[in-house]
Amino acid sequence: MNPRFQFSIHATDGKARTGTIQMRRGEIRTPAFMPVGTAATVKAMKPQDVRATGADILLGNTYHLMLRPGAERVARLGGLHKFMNWDRPILTDSGGYQVMSLSELRKITEEGVTFASHIDGSRHMLSPERSMEIQRLLGSDIVMCFDECPKIDQPRDVIARSMEMSMRWAKRSRAAFDAGGEHAANSALFGIQQGALDESLRKTSADALTEIGFDGYAIGGLAVGEGQEAMFATLEFAPGQLPADRPRYLMGVGKPDDLVGAVERGVDMFDCVLPTRSGRNGQAFTWNGPLNMRNARHAEDTGPIDERCKCPTCGTYTRAYLHHLIKAGEMLGAMLLTEHNLSFYQQLMQGMRDAIAEQRFSTFAADFRRDYFRKE
Numbered sequence: 274m275n276p277r278f279q280f281s282i283h284a285t286d287g288k289a290r291t292g293t294i295q296m297r298r299g300e301i302r303t304p305a306f307m308p309v310g311t312a313a314t315v316k317a318m319k320p321q322d323v324r325a326t327g328a329d330i331l332l333g334n335t336y337h338l339m340l341r342p343g344a345e346r347v348a349r350l351g352g353l354h355k356f357m358n359w360d361r362p363i364l365t366d367s368g369g370y371q372v373m374s375l376s377e378l379r380k381i382t383e384e385g386v387t388f389a390s391h392i393d394g395s396r397h398m399l400s401p402e403r404s405m406e407i408q409r410l411l412g413s414d415i416v417m418c419f420d421e422c423p424k425i426d427q428p429r430d431v432i433a434r435s436m437e438m439s440m441r442w443a444k445r446s447r448a449a450f451d452a453g454g455e456h457a458a459n460s461a462l463f464g465i466q467q468g469a470l471d472e473s474l475r476k477t478s479a480d481a482l483t484e485i486g487f488d489g490y491a492i493g494g495l496a497v498g499e500g501q502e503a504m505f506a507t508l509e510f511a512p513g514q515l516p517a518d519r520p521r522y523l524m525g526v527g528k529p530d531d532l533v534g535a536v537e538r539g540v541d542m543f544d545c546v547l548p549t550r551s552g553r554n555g556q557a558f559t560w561n562g563p564l565n566m567r568n569a570r571h572a573e574d575t576g577p578i579d580e581r582c583k584c585p586t587c588g589t590y591t592r593a594y595l596h597h598l599i600k601a602g603e604m605l606g607a608m609l610l611t612e613h614n615l616s617f618y619q620q621l622m623q624g625m626r627d628a629i630a631e632q633r634f635s636t637f638a639a640d641f642r643r644d645y646f647r648k649e
C-alpha cells in the first residue's frame with residue numbers, strides 16, 4: 274500500500290526543490306500545479322483529459338461544494354473522487370477564503386463564520402470543526418486548515434489579530450482532523466501561514482504552525498492584490514520560515530512568471546483558476562507570452578497556438594480555427610483553449626522539475642523570462 278503521506282526531495286538547485294509526495298491515491302511530482310475543480314469539475318474538461326495534461330492532483334472548493342450539491346450528499350454518493358470520476362489525489366481548501374470573497378452577510382467570531390450563500394441566500398456556518406467535517410465527507414486527500422484571510426491593506430494590528438486567530442483555528446483544525454478516524458489515517462493536513470507582507474508576523478505564524486505540526490505548510494494571504502513585486506519580496510523569507518522537509522504550497526498562484534519566480538524562492542505546490550478561466554475567455558498562454566485569440570491577427574493564421582507545445586489542441590487545430598470558435602462563442606473554443614492552457618502549465622512545471630534535477634534552474638528561468646516577455 275502507498276504511504277499516507279511521504280515527501281521526498283530528489284534534488285535542489287539554489288532554493289528550488291524537486292521531489293515527490295507519495296499518497297494513498299498516487300504520487301504528486303513537485304513543483305506541482307493543481308488545476309482547480311471548483312464545483313466537482315475542472316470546467317470544460319473531462320477528468321481523463323485533465324490527467325492527460327500531466328496533472329497529478331486537483332483542487333476542490335469546500336465553499337462551493339458545501340452549498341451545492343452539499344457535503345453530506347457527496348458522502349452518500351461515495352465521496353468526491355467517485356462522484357466526479359477522478360481517482361488520484363484531491364486537495365480541498367477550507368472554505369475560509371471564499372466565504373470572505375463570495376458570500377454575503379458575514380459575521381466572524383472566535384467560533385467561526387456565519388454567512389449567507391451567494392446562490393440562494395441560505396444561512397450557513399463554517400468553523401474549524403465544520404470545515405474539517407466537510408473535507409472528510411468529501412473524502413479529501415489533502416485537507417487545509419480553516420483560516421481567515423484578511424484584506425492585505427489593513428493596519429498591522431488588524432493583520433496580527435487575524436493571524437493569531439487563524440493560529441488558534443489551526444490548532445482546532447488539527448484536533449478535529451485527528452478525530453476523523455479512518456479518513457485521518459489515510460489523508461494529510463496542511464497548516465496555512467498568514468501575516469500578509471510582514472516578516473515578523475510570518476515568522477510568528479510559521480513557528481505556531483510548526484509547533485502544532487502538519488504534513489505540509491501553505492503560504493496564505495498572498496495573490497490578493499499586492500502585486501508580483503510585493504509577493505516575491507514576501508517569498509524571499511516566507512518559505513524559509515517553514516520546515517524544509519515539508520512541502521510548501523503557495524495558494525492561489527498564479528501567472529506562469531509567478532510560478533517560475535516562486536519555485537526559484539522555494540515553493541513546491543500551486544493552484545490557480547487562471548489557465549482554465551483564461552481559456553474560457555479566449556486567452557492562451559505560450560512560451561512567448563499570453564495571446565488573445567480574439568485578436569484579428571489570428572484570423573487566417575494556419576499555425577498552432579504554440580510551436581513548442583505538445584498538447585492535442587496544438588497538434589490538431591490552427592490559430593485561425595480557434596479564433597473563429599472564440600469569436601463565435603462556440604463551447605469547443607473554451608474546451609480546446611482550456612486543454613492547451615492546462616497542458617502548457619504542466620509542461621512548464623515539467624520543465625522546471627527537469628531543470629532543478631539537472632542543476633540548471635537559473636538558466637531555465639532566464640530563458641523562460643527572455644521568451645515570455647519578448648516583445649514581438
Ligand SMILES: [Zn+2]
Pocket residue numbers: 578579582583584585586587588613614616617
Ligand atoms: Zn498547446
